[in-house]
Amino acid sequence: MSEIVKVQKLQKSFAKVEALKDVSFTVHSGEVVGFIGPNGAGKSTTLRILLGIINRNAGEAKIFNKDVWQESLEVHKRISYVPGDVALWGNLTGGEIIDLFMKLHGNGDKGKKERLIQRFELDPSKKAKSYSKGNRQKVGLIAALSVESDLYIFDEPTSGLDPLMEAIFQEEVEQLKKSGKAILLSSHILSEVERLADRVVIIRAGQIVESGTLSKLRHLTRPTITVVTKEPIKELADTSGIHDFKAISPYQATFSADQSVVNDIMIQMTKLGIEQIESVPPTLEDLFMRHYEG
Structure with missing residues (x-):
């Protein structure tokens, strides 16, 4: 080109x-x-x-x-x-x-x-x-x-x-x-x-x-993960690399995660017994708002 x-x-x-x-x-x-x-x-x-x-x-x-x-x-x-x-x-x-x-x-x-x-x-x-x-x-x-x-x-x-x-x-x-x-x-x-x-x-x-x-830019922002587990999920809240943790119920939560530690977080969630999980990649709007807001 x-x-x-x-x-x-x-x-x-x-x-x-x-x-x-x-x-x-x-x-x-x-x-x-x-x-x-x-x-x-x-x-x-x-x-x-x-x-x-x-x-x-x-x-x-x-x-x-x-x-x-x-x-x-x-x-x-x-x-x-x-x-x-x-x-x-x-x-x-x-x-x-x-x-x-x-x-x-x-x-x-x-x-x-x-x-x-x-x-x-x-x-x-x-x-x-x-x-x-x-x-x-x-x-x-x-x-x-x-x-x-x-x-x-x-x-x-x-x-x-x-x-x-x-x-x-x-x-x-x-x-x-x-x-x-x-x-x-x-x-x-x-x-x-x-x-x-x-x-x-x-x-x-x-x-x-x-x-x-x-x-390339999406690697700079965090995916949003929603997970349902068999065991209580609150102990995930203090896991390194997890941000904006929000418990929907004792067994369901949504949070964003650093790309570099997603594998470690998956291991932690597996120990709690994953019943359902959804990961949504970051959008251009996420990236834009990150710079716009701060």
């Missing part, structure tokens, strides 16, 4: 406020990178720098090995971008706006456009001023997906869409990935990121606090 996006030691300040502090990550062709973090973490600032809207104070930001500020016009020829709140020209119809965006990009596919209009159930004959937020978002998505780009940047792309339309968007992103495109996805819908992303980058207070594949 070739490197499409390279961000290294990126810094940005607004007056005395340090918005980004040495932010580094990459996006390669054929992969989806989930870029997540709480409000005010620096996601939008990073994306605005990548789009050449604002300039950085320090560090490196390149797309297609081109500087995103100095060579922004060349970069824009090969990218598609959808913001979280699409602003449209009120007196133009949705179809006219999509055609305009495709013409400006210069690499549109009319057949794909028609297919996407049907899939997203958009009425392209209505004027944009009559559209709901969800329909405005559909216009942006259809326009972005109807052109041939090498990098797709989505910033809260399904904001305002119902679950059915979210699922359609996710299917389209999976097709882009299969065709070798690079996708940078910023979303508050963690289940969406979990389904689509090959790698996740978590940003908090302007710094990258975690990055890597989901399988």
